[in-house]
Amino acid sequence: xxxxxxxxxxxxxxxxxxxxxxxxxxxxxxxxxxxxxxxxxxxxxxxxxxxxxxxxxxxxxxxxxxxxxxxxxxxxxxxxxxxxxxxxxxxxxxxxxxxxxxxxxxxxxxxxxxxxxxxxxxxxxxxxxxxxxxxxxxxxxxxxxxxxxxxx
Amino acid sequence: xxxxxxxxxxxxxxxxxxxxxxxxxxxxxxxxxxxxxxxxxxxxxxxxxxxxxxxxxxxxxxxxxxxxxxxxxxxxxxxxxxxxxxxxxxxxxxxxxxxxxxxxxxxxxxxxxxxxxxxxxxxxxxxxxxxxxxxxxxxxxxxxxxxxxxxxxxxxxxxxxxxxxxxxxxxxxxxxxxxxxxxxxxxxxxxxxxxxxxxxxxxxxxxxxxxxxxxxxxxxxxxxxxxxxxxxxxxxxxxxxxxxxxxxxxxxxxxxxxxxxxxxxxxxxxxxxxxxxxxxxxxxxxxxxxxxxxxxxxxxxxxxxxxxxxxxxxxxxx
Amino acid sequence: xxxxxxxxxxxxxxxxxxxxxxxxxxxxxxxxxxxxxxxxxxxxxxxxxxxxxxxxxxxxxxxxxxxxxxxxxxxxxxxxxxxxxxxxxxxxxxxxxxxxxxxxxxxxxxxxxxxxxxxxxxxxxxxxxxxxxxxxxxxxxxxxxxxxxxxxxxxxxxxxxxxxxxxxxxxxxxxxxxxxxxxxxxxxxxxxxxxxxxxxxxxxxxxxxxxxxxxxxxxxxxxxxxxxxxxxxxxxxxxxxxxxxxxxxxxxxxxxxxxxxxxxxxxxxxxxxxxxxxxxxxxxxxxxxxxxxxxxxxxxxxxxxxxxxxxxxxxxxxxxxxxxxxxxxxxxxxxxxxxxxxxxxxxxxxxxxxxxxxxxxxxxxxxxxxxxxxxxxxxxxxxxxxxxxxxxxxxxxxxxxxxxxxxxxxxxxxxxxxxxxxxxxxxxxxxxxxxxxxxxxxxxxxxxxxxxxxxxxxxxxxxxxxxxxxxxxxxxxxxxxxxxxxxxxxxxxxxxxxxxxx
Numbered sequence: 001x002x003x004x005x006x007x008x009x010x011x012x013x014x015x016x017x018x019x020x021x022x023x024x025x026x027x028x029x030x031x032x033x034x035x036x037x038x039x040x041x042x043x044x045x046x047x048x049x050x051x052x053x054x055x056x057x058x059x060x061x062x063x064x065x066x067x068x069x070x071x072x073x074x075x076x077x078x079x080x081x082x083x084x085x086x087x088x089x090x091x092x093x094x095x096x097x098x099x100x101x102x103x104x105x106x107x108x109x110x111x112x113x114x115x116x117x118x119x120x121x122x123x124x125x126x127x128x129x130x131x132x133x134x135x136x137x138x139x140x141x142x143x144x145x146x147x148x149x150x151x152x
Numbered sequence: 153x154x155x156x157x158x159x160x161x162x163x164x165x166x167x168x169x170x171x172x173x174x175x176x177x178x179x180x181x182x183x184x185x186x187x188x189x190x191x192x193x194x195x196x197x198x199x200x201x202x203x204x205x206x207x208x209x210x211x212x213x214x215x216x217x218x219x220x221x222x223x224x225x226x227x228x229x230x231x232x233x234x235x236x237x238x239x240x241x242x243x244x245x246x247x248x249x250x251x252x253x254x255x256x257x258x259x260x261x262x263x264x265x266x267x268x269x270x271x272x273x274x275x276x277x278x279x280x281x282x283x284x285x286x287x288x289x290x291x292x293x294x295x296x297x298x299x300x301x302x303x304x305x306x307x308x309x310x311x312x313x314x315x316x317x318x319x320x321x322x323x324x325x326x327x328x329x330x331x332x333x334x335x336x337x338x339x340x341x342x343x344x345x346x347x348x349x350x351x352x353x354x355x356x357x358x359x360x361x362x363x364x365x366x367x368x369x370x371x372x373x374x375x376x377x378x379x380x381x382x383x384x385x386x387x388x389x390x391x392x393x394x395x396x397x398x399x400x401x402x403x404x405x406x407x408x409x410x411x412x413x414x415x416x417x418x419x420x421x422x423x424x425x426x427x428x429x430x431x432x433x434x435x436x437x438x439x440x441x442x443x444x445x446x447x448x449x450x451x452x453x454x455x456x457x458x459x460x461x462x463x464x465x466x467x468x469x470x
Numbered sequence: 471x472x473x474x475x476x477x478x479x480x481x482x483x484x485x486x487x488x489x490x491x492x493x494x495x496x497x498x499x500x501x502x503x504x505x506x507x508x509x510x511x512x513x514x515x516x517x518x519x520x521x522x523x524x525x526x527x528x529x530x531x532x533x534x535x536x537x538x539x540x541x542x543x544x545x546x547x548x549x550x551x552x553x554x555x556x557x558x559x560x561x562x563x564x565x566x567x568x569x570x571x572x573x574x575x576x577x578x579x580x581x582x583x584x585x586x587x588x589x590x591x592x593x594x595x596x597x598x599x600x601x602x603x604x605x606x607x608x609x610x611x612x613x614x615x616x617x618x619x620x621x622x623x624x625x626x627x628x629x630x631x632x633x634x635x636x637x638x639x640x641x642x643x644x645x646x647x648x649x650x651x652x653x654x655x656x657x658x659x660x661x662x663x664x665x666x667x668x669x670x671x672x673x674x675x676x677x678x679x680x681x682x683x684x685x686x687x688x689x690x691x692x693x694x695x696x697x698x699x700x701x702x703x704x705x706x707x708x709x710x711x712x713x714x715x716x717x718x719x720x721x722x723x724x725x726x727x728x729x730x731x732x733x734x735x736x737x738x739x740x741x742x743x744x745x746x747x748x749x750x751x752x753x754x755x756x757x758x759x760x761x762x763x764x765x766x767x768x769x770x771x772x773x774x775x776x777x778x779x780x781x782x783x784x785x786x787x788x789x790x791x792x793x794x795x796x797x798x799x800x801x802x803x804x805x806x807x808x809x810x811x812x813x814x815x816x817x818x819x820x821x822x823x824x825x826x827x828x829x830x831x832x833x834x835x836x837x838x839x840x841x842x843x844x845x846x847x848x849x850x851x852x853x854x855x856x857x858x859x860x861x862x863x864x865x866x867x868x869x870x871x872x873x874x875x876x877x878x879x880x881x882x883x884x885x886x887x888x889x890x891x892x893x894x895x896x897x898x899x900x901x902x903x904x905x906x907x908x909x910x911x912x913x914x915x916x917x918x919x920x921x922x923x924x925x926x927x928x929x930x931x932x933x934x935x936x937x938x939x940x941x942x943x944x945x946x947x948x949x950x951x952x953x954x955x956x957x958x959x960x961x962x963x964x965x966x967x968x969x970x971x972x
Binding site for chain 1 (some may be wrong): 487499513630631633634636637640641643647653654655656658659682685686687688689690691692708826856857858859860862863865866867869870873874877879881883886890894895897898899900915916919920923924
C-alpha cells in the first residue's frame, strides 16, 4: 500500500533534473537540420513545461509523494552491483563462466532462508545446469556468437 | 638473448607465411558467419540467403546469418574491425552508403576503415510511378516537374541512401526540383507509392520485378535494357548519364590476411557464376557484378569520385 | 467449393505436426524476455528450407502466432513483455498476478489470443483484398495521428499523477530519438558512443524499463513474488469462461482493432494492443479499474495482438509488402523458397496461400490446449521456485536475451542503465508504462509528422494534409474522444450524484 505524504522530494528532484535535460536537448538541437530538430524541440518544450508545473506543485506542498515500500536497500544495491559485475566480467572470463558466477551471486542476494549445505549444493547444481542448458541452447541451436573471454 | 628472440620471431613469421596460404586454401572448413547490416527480409538478406546454396555446392559449408541493424548500416560497419579476423566473419556492405555516410558526419567509421573484398551485385536505380498515375513516360515526369517545381513528391528509402542519391543526381542532371520523402524500409516506401501518398518513387529494379503491373517504371539506370523489362527505357537512351544503383558486396575485418581475402573473393565470384543463383537473381531484377578483390581498389576509386560529386550536391561536402 | 482440397492439404499429419511444433516453439520463445517473434522466425527459417513452401509457411505462421501469445507469460508473471506486443498486457496482467489471479490471467490471455487470432485469420481468408486497399490509404498523416491516439493512453497509465506521466512519456520519446534521424540523417543523442548509434532497441528498452526494476525489488523482501490462493485452482476455466463471455464485445472490438492496425505496414502488435487497450478502457463501465488488474484489460490486449498475426499477412501476401516485422522475414524466406510474392501470389500460387491460411487457423485453434498446458506449467514453476532461484533465472534470461537481440554487450549495458534509471524514477512516482509508451510510439509519431510535413509542403497544402484527409480526421476525432471522454464522464457522474444528493 502506498500512503500519501505531504512532500514529494523525489518528484521535485526529478522535475528539476528533467528541466535540465530539456535545456540540454534544446542546446543539442541547435546543431541538427531543421526537420530533425522539430520533434526534439517540441518534446523538450512539453517536458520543460510539465517539469515547471510539477516543481511549483511540489513547492506549494500540493503534490503527494510516494511512500517507501520497505525492503532492503542493501540487497537492492547488491543486485545492481552483481548485474554490473556480471556484465563487466563477460569479456574477461567468458560468457558462460561470468554467467555462472553472476547466477550464484544473484541467488545470494535473494536468499533469505537459513543456511544449509544441502541447499547450497542443490543450488550450485541448478546453477550449473541452468547456465549450461541456456548457453548451449543459444550457442548451438540459435547460433548466437558469444564474446570470447579467458574461459568459456 | 636478443638473437634468440630475433630467431624466434623469424621462425614465427616463417610459419605464419607458410601457413597463411594453406589456411586460406582450406577456407572454409566450417560455417561462415554472414552479418547483414539491415533488417531481415530486405534485399541484402535475400541476396545472402540466395547465395547460400551456391556457396554450399562449392565448399560444402553454409552461412550463419546474423543481423546488426541501425543507422542505415552504420551500426554494423562501425563495429566491423572489432570482430574476429579469422576469415570466418563476413559482413555485407552497400555502396554508395559507405562513401556517403562518413561524409555526413560522425558515424563511427571512415570509408577507408572498411576492407571490401568483393562487390557482386547491383540493384539499378528505377524511377517508378503508380500504374494509375497520369505520368506515362519519363518526359511527362520531367515536364510536370518543370511546370510545378517541388510539387512532385518522390518517396525513397532512407536519407543519404542510394535512392536519395538517385533523386539528387537526376534532378541535377535534368534541371528540375522534386521533393524527396524518406521512409524506413522498402516496404513502407513502396506502400506509400501504391497508396498514392506520393507521386513517384526512386526505387530499384527489384521493386518493379515484385510489383509488376501495379507500378510503371519510367526508366532504369543500366547500360542496356534489362531482360526482365524489355519495354522500359534506360536513362542512357534518354540522354541522361545515369548508370548505377545500390551495390552490394562483402567486407572483412581489417586484420584478415591477404591470401584469405583473395580466397573469399574467389569463392564468392564463383558463386556469382552459379546458374541457379544467376537465374534467381535475374528474376528478382538484380544485376550481377563481378568485382573481385583485385578489381576492388579501381572500382571503389571510381565510385568514390562520383560519390564526392553527389556529396556536394547533397550538401554533405562543402 | 474448390478450397476444400486446400483445407485438406492443411490437415495432413505432416502439416499438423508442424503446426503443433511451431506453436510450442513459438510460445516458449515468445515467453523468454529478449527473444521476439521476429527473432524466432529469423532463426528457425533455415530449418524450413528442406520442406515444401506451403508447409514451411504453416510452420512459420504457427511459430509467429505462438510467439505473440507466449509474450503474455512473462508479461503476466514477471512484468516483462516477452515481445513488444505484450507491453500492454503487463498493465493489468501483472497486477492480477500479484494479487493471486495469475492463473486466471494466463487463461484469459489464452482465450483472448485464440479469439483474436481466429478473427485475424478469418479476415485474412475472406477479406484480404479490400483490407489491403484500406492499408494503402494509410499515409504518413494517418500514422502520425494514430500514434497520437496511442499517446492519449498517458493519462490512463499515469497511476495517479498525470504530470509525472507526461514527463515519463517525454523521456520515452527522447529515448526513442537517439540514433539517426529518418529525415536529415542527423545522429542524435548518442553521446558520441558506438553503442547508441543504432538508437535504443525497443526490446532492450522494454527489458530494461520493465524487468530490471521488478528484479531489483524482488530481492529486497522475503515475501512471495506473486500471491497465490491457498488452493491451486487449476486453470480456473469456468471463471475465465464467464469473464470472457461477459467481455465478449470487448473481445470482438479489440480483435477488430487489432486486425485493422495489423494490416497497416510497419504497425504491429504493440500499437494494436495499446490502441485496443485505450478503447477498452474508454468503453468500460469501470475505467478506474484498468491498470489495477482488470481482466478486460488483458482480454483487450491479447486479442488485439494476436489478431495482428493474420492481419499482417494481408499486405504481405496481396502486395508483397510486410505488414509487421516478422512478415518481412517470412517474405524473405518465401523468396528463397522460390515463391514469387507480390500481387499475383493469390492467383499464381493459390494452393500455397490457401493451405497456409487454413494452417494458420488450425494453429490458432491448437493454441488453446497447448497454451493452457504450457501456461499452467509456467505458472506452477514461477510460484513454486524460491526467490533465490527465481531472481538469478530472470537475471540469466534477461542478460542472455538482451545480448542475443543484436549480439551486442552494449545493449546489455543500455538495458542495465535504463533499468536502474527506471527504478529510481519509480521511487519518485514516475511509472515505467508512460516511458515505454513514448519509446514505442515516438518513431511512428515523428516519422509520420516529418513525412507529412514534407508532403504537405510540396504542394503548399500543409493544413489540408494534416487535418482534412478523411481517415486522418476520423482518427483525430477518435483520439479526442478517448482523451476527453473520461474527464467528461467523471464530470457527468459527479453532476448526477450531486443532483441526487440535492
